[in-house]
Amino acid sequence: xxxxxxxxxxxxxxxxxxxxxxxxxxxxxxxxxxxxxxxxxxxxxxxxxxxxxxxxxxxxxxxxxxxxxxxxxxxxxxxxxxxxxxxxxxxxxxxxxxxxxxxxxxxxx
Numbered sequence: 001x002x003x004x005x006x007x008x009x010x011x012x013x014x015x016x017x018x019x020x021x022x023x024x025x026x027x028x029x030x031x032x033x034x035x036x037x038x039x040x041x042x043x044x045x046x047x048x049x050x051x052x053x054x055x056x057x058x059x060x061x062x063x064x065x066x067x068x069x070x071x072x073x074x075x076x077x078x079x080x081x082x083x084x085x086x087x088x089x090x091x092x093x094x095x096x097x098x099x100x101x102x103x104x105x106x107x108x109x
């Protein structure tokens with residue numbers, strides 16, 4: 001019964017902690033970076049820029065919206081950790097892209 005109800009967004013019983021945990025897990029998600037990475041053509045020269053843009057413009061706002069649906073304190077903590085992890089990934093990806101552009105500029109000179 002819990003498994004059947006955990007994806008129902010409209011029907012919610014605040015008194016059922018197990019259902020709250022399952023709903024939170026469903027809302028947190030864990031695969032967003034991989035989903036954005038597989039969304040774009042890896043052979044495209046703008047691949048990494050597209051992934052970066054997708055994460056910044058799509059995933060971070062989505063996570064913030066989903067956080068509002070989280071019912072448990074631990075679920076909100078986990079979502080905050082996920083947002084921080086994605087931000088860290090974004091920063092590293094930006095650094096990699098900038099580094100690659102600098103190397104390219106040096107080769108052109």
